[in-house]
Amino acid sequence: MDVQLILNELHETGVLESHMRNLKPLTGVTSSKVVVVMDGTKLRYVIKQNDPAVVEAEAEFLHTYVQVEKLSRLVYVDPLHRYLVYTFRSGLTQYHGQNKSDLLLRLATEVISHYKPIGEERHYGYSDHPFVEWRDFLLHRTKESEKIIQDVLPPEDHRFVYTLVAGLPQRNIKYLLHGDCGVHNFVFTENGTLTGIIDPDPVVGEPLYDLIYAFCSSTDRLTVDTILPALEKLGPEMAGEYELNREVLLGLYFRIATCIRHHPKDLNTYTEAWTYWLDRIC
Structure with a gap:
């Protein structure tokens, strides 16, 4: 599904504020198609597309553990499970042998x-x-x-x-x-x-x-x-x-x-x- 169509849907349903239109693609992180929605210069939300079974399973996990601070917060799940939206986790993703x-x-x-x-x-x-x-x-x-x-x-x-x-x-x-x-x-x-x-x-x-x-x-x-x-x-x-x-x-x-x-x-x-x-x- 074209990500611009997804973005339009999210604006129309009020999931995203109208000024949030800039996207930053993420590559090499998962088997999913992933983009980050920008709020000005801030990375705010992740839109992830995958097979419906995969999207549904990830949404269930995030919904089940909404109280776990270390996990992203689920914002929206497409009714057809074509994609989901969750909060972006800022920080470093490289492990350098910490304790x-x-x-x-x-x-x-x-x-x-x-x-x-x-x-x-x-x-x-x-x-x-x-x-x-x-x-x-x-x-x-x-x-x-x-x-x-x-x-x-x-x-x-x-x-x-x-x-x-x-x-x-x-x-x-x-x-x-x-x-x-x-x-x-x-x-x-x-x-x-x-x-x-x-x-x-x-x-x-x-x-x-x-x-x-x-x-x-x-x-x-x-x-x-x-x-x-x-x-x-x-x-x-x-x-x-x-x-x-x-x-x-x-x-x-x-x-x-x-x-x-x-x-x-x-x-x-x-x-x-x-x-x-x-x-x-x-």
Whole structure:
């Protein structure tokens, strides 16, 4: 849909004030088509277009967690789910290895701890690709990752990951998650303080998934002492009975696949982290 037509609709419905007509395209941030609406020289609102299922899922996430200060405020959703409008989060989007343990602690206490359980009738996974069990979703991700990783890891490591998934306890923990909770979607102040999290790709699942996703999303400090303080802030209703080493290994496996596709220069660091966590089990 032409963005000028969207802008006209937003003016006609009173969502945007009539003087807000200047747009600034954003590229390379998501699979969506994204522009920022200017209020004079200030970046004010984001207009994001995508497939209706994607737009509807992101709108649901922002609406559900309207009270979470670190998230953008949902302003408007097109009735046909062609686009949505939300407030622009100002700040820096480059992560430079700030205090990762503190970053994860803030994520756990200021965002994840505010997550809400979702209805039993909802399935796990993405809204357009649901699974009956959480393990089914993780198994799907494992199979997709294995295709990419191939001989980067030995065959016995691939087999071990499948045993990890099969051995996960049935915790029946079901929350609406961000789903793409990595440092590439974090917004910081100049001194490195976390101020916002953008671009959700919502998943119904266990809150540990988002925290471990964030932990694995950067190459720095991939050690147990970095993540443990944040994990301890999630109560049993969110974490259940978990075995940290196995949960992190699964997150690392998914991240290694992502790394091969998008950040190959980081591969050695992630394979070293894989060995570190694997040694903690053996």
